[in-house]
Amino acid sequence: MSRPAVLLDRDGTINEDVGYPGRWSQIRIYPWSIPAVGRLNEAGFAVVIATNQSGVGRGIFTEDDLRRIHDRMTEAFFAGGARIDAIYYCPHYRLSTDPRYRRDCLCRKPGSAMGRQAAADLDLDLARSFMIGDKVEDVEFGRGLGATPVLVMTGYGAASRRRLEAAGPRPAAVAAHLGEAVDWIFSRLSAVSP
Secondary structure, eight states: OOBOEEEEOSBTTTBOOOSSOOSGGGOOBOTTHHHHHHHHHHTTOEEEEEEEOTTTTTTSSOHHHHHHHHHHHHHHHHHTTOOOOEEEEEOOOTTOSSTTTOSOOSSSTTSSHHHHHHHHHHTBOGGGOEEEESSHHHHHHHHHHTOEEEEESSTTHHHHHHHHHHHOOOOSEEESSHHHHHHHHHHHHHHHOO
16 A cells, blocks of 8 residues: 655755765754654655755766765664665756766656656655655645645745745745654644544
């Protein structure tokens, strides 16, 4: 039976956005992120990271560098008692000098390919799922998947909120950070429980 997921943006949502980090030493996970993911695990949600990583296409770091970061991130969450079920990333950049990455693609958020692939791989029920991120593209990505989007005010959250208020689409909720976004998800679930 399909299960719901919480899809998470990476930079600016789980960890500080420092601009194209290519090494684990540049990643600073927010203190609330690991406990928040642990709560989602306990509630039976699949937890999936969906992240645009044009730094690959820009030649700033390699896919191997990115995989090392994601391996270390997964290990850090596991050590803290939380589980990341899968990580999907888009390495493309339309102006890349490397033809492997030079394209307009469907996997770059707000395109839905990463979310659709996660749903197929993990048997996810996107209609019962949530997307949490700090950018307009994250909200659009969630809406495009049929998931409920939540905007966090970390990272680019404040600028994204202004843009969304001016032009939409609106997130279902706005939270200070990932931990509060998870609180909102649980409050919504308890409100609809019999």
